Amino acid sequence: MQNKDSRQDRKKAPDCTTDTCEIVYVDHKKVSSVIRRMKPEPVVQRIAETFKVLGDPTRTKIIFALSAAELCVCDIASLLNTTRSAVSHQLRILRNMRLVKYRKEGKMVFYSLDDSHINNLFTECLRHVEEYD
Amino acid sequence: MQNKDSRQDRKKAPDCTTDTCEIVYVDHKKVSSVIRRMKPEPVVQRIAETFKVLGDPTRTKIIFALSAAELCVCDIASLLNTTRSAVSHQLRILRNMRLVKYRKEGKMVFYSLDDSHINNLFTECLRHVEEYD
DNA sequence: CTAACAGTTGAACAGCTGTTCAATCGTTTG
DNA sequence: CAAACGATTGAACAGCTGTTCAACTGTTAG
Numbered sequence: 588m589q590n591k592d593s594r595q596d597r598k599k600a601p602d603c604t605t606d607t608c609e610i611v612y613v614d615h616k617k618v619s620s621v622i623r624r625m626k627p628e629p630v631v632q633r634i635a636e637t638f639k640v641l642g643d644p645t646r647t648k649i650i651f652a653l654s655a656a657e658l659c660v661c662d663i664a665s666l667l668n669t670t671r672s673a674v675s676h677q678l679r680i681l682r683n684m685r686l687v688k689y690r691k692e693g694k695m696v697f698y699s700l701d702d703s704h705i706n707n708l709f710t711e712c713l714r715h716v717e718e719y720d
Numbered sequence: 721m722q723n724k725d726s727r728q729d730r731k732k733a734p735d736c737t738t739d740t741c742e743i744v745y746v747d748h749k750k751v752s753s754v755i756r757r758m759k760p761e762p763v764v765q766r767i768a769e770t771f772k773v774l775g776d777p778t779r780t781k782i783i784f785a786l787s788a789a790e791l792c793v794c795d796i797a798s799l800l801n802t803t804r805s806a807v808s809h810q811l812r813i814l815r816n817m818r819l820v821k822y823r824k825e826g827k828m829v830f831y832s833l834d835d836s837h838i839n840n841l842f843t844e845c846l847r848h849v850e851e852y853d
Numbered sequence: 854c855t856a857a858c859a860g861t862t863g864a865a866c867a868g869c870t871g872t873t874c875a876a877t878c879g880t881t882t883g
Numbered sequence: 884c885a886a887a888c889g890a891t892t893g894a895a896c897a898g899c900t901g902t903t904c905a906a907c908t909g910t911t912a913g
Contacts (some may be wrong), residue, residue: 808859869898
């Protein structure tokens with residue numbers, strides 16, 4: 588019983604790339620099974636990129652604000668107590684990730700959320716955050 | 721009809737903090753309504769922090785891997801083709817955010833996901849990512 | 854005890870990121 | 884047309900981030 592799954596499937600890695608290539612034991616069966624279940628690289632990259640974009644406080648607040656109402660750049664800047672320039676830069680990033688869309692009305696540009704999943708993402712994240720407080 | 725909601729509630733902001741404080745029109749009614757609906761600052765910060773932690777490709781992959789199986793540091797490093805040190809650093813960050821937990825077995829440390837919401841977050845994010853391809 | 858080794862940690866460093874500032878664009882108004 | 888102004892953009896810069904490297908800890912095996 589002292590020799591569970593953690594030892595018997597471990598073999599010296601021939602293509603060891605870890606650290607200074609000491610002898611390293613890896614559970615190859617388990618690892619290759621996990622590799623088979625991983626999402627393809629481009630998908631992982633896009634997921635990471637999406638989370639990253641949501642992971643800046645200014646952008647988080649913009650998303651929250653836009654989930655409550657359609658707003659122009661001035662409104663958002665006033666709301667967040669920051670400059671129109673800073674907001675505009677962040678809105679470009681959100682636009683590029685298709686997280687917000689915009690509508691022009693004369694000189695003004697009104698922004699709103701582009702995607703219904705975003706609210707679900709925030710709801711789920713909120714649930715995690717509020718779990719331990 | 722040419723004067724819709726975008727103009728009539730806009731007033732010069734007395735506490736204008738945007739740019740060089742030119743005359744700036746803000747829809748105060750709308751803005752204060754949105755402010756009332758915003759989450760409190762610490763909650764926003766924690767949400768942003770959580771997304772940020774998930775927004776690094778290495779950490780994204782670690783989470784994906786751990787959602788498939790419990791793994792030790794060596795397994796993960798082998799899986800991601802990186803060093804144990806790099807993985808260990810990232811695992812510390814994930815641990816601090818209570819996203820992963822660990823279990824020691826002799827010299828080895830086995831990591832697994834700590835939170836059921838994480839899988840939901842990834843599922844929802846995947847849905848967004850796969851929408852436009 | 855000593856050697857081996859899985860894992861952690863801190864310092865250093867290169868690369869990235871968000872804000873600021875100034876210049877510019879486009880639309881509206883007088 | 885010119886002035887006003889909402890919005891965007893690019894450059895610059897400070898601050899942050901992730902990896903690497905080397906040193907270290909703790910456990911196991913001989």
